Amino acid sequence: MTEGLSLRERKKIQTRRTLWKTAAKLFLERGYDQVSVAEVALAAEVSKMTVFNYMSSKEDLVLGPMQEHIGDAARAVRDRHPGESAVAAFRRDFMAALQAHEASVGMSDDPYVLQVRRLIQETPALLVRAHEYARRAQTLLAEELAAAEEGPDAELAPVVAAQLMSVRYAVHEYNHRRLFAGESADEVLPGAVALAERAFALVEHGLGDFGSLPAGAGEAHTGTARTGKTGAE
Structure with a gap:
């Protein structure tokens, strides 16, 4: 995945992965709402500003891989x-x-x-x-x-x-x-x-006849709905 990329680009990818893993670990341990971005930054040994240089929001600390x-x-x-x-x-x-x-x-x-x-x-x-x-x-x-x-x-x-x-x-x-x-x-x-x-x-x-009712089933259903009674009644 990183073949052909410069050293700087590879370091960016590594930093992003470190942030994802660190954040997910904290969120799974303590709950998403109980962990701040500052705490993620501290655990990942980067500044809070660095986190937001890589992620636009706290949600992206979890959903970054999905975004890719x-x-x-x-x-x-x-x-x-x-x-x-x-x-x-x-x-x-x-x-x-x-x-x-x-x-x-x-x-x-x-x-x-x-x-x-x-x-x-x-x-x-x-x-x-x-x-x-x-x-x-x-x-x-x-x-x-x-x-x-x-x-x-x-x-x-x-x-x-x-x-x-x-x-x-x-x-x-x-x-x-x-x-x-x-x-x-x-x-x-x-x-x-x-x-x-x-x-x-x-x-x-195409959907074609997918979900079609058997012949006559629609009429029986309509009759029941109209009278509000079944044949047994």
């Missing part, structure tokens, strides 16, 4: 192969991340990563910030999709972006639900891949 992945979806579409659809490129990138057990798609079973994830879920300020990052990622994807289209198709870019990101988030939540239940990433992976394949197929080919 905001542009992943847009990048996957932008770098798609000649003749490759946006859906195919997005799917290929997402599937590779699943196979690599990346935390960005919820496939890491590292105890530390799961603890931080739980901290985010249980801390309103962090959850709000995480949702802001998710919205930003979707906006960047929509902009990338629109840039490659013209006219009516460009206007559909936000719709397509929403559908693709919904697959990402749904599988992400599926992974965490099973990981939090005690399963390993290796145990979760087959189900995650199967769910993602089916979800991407829906996006690629």
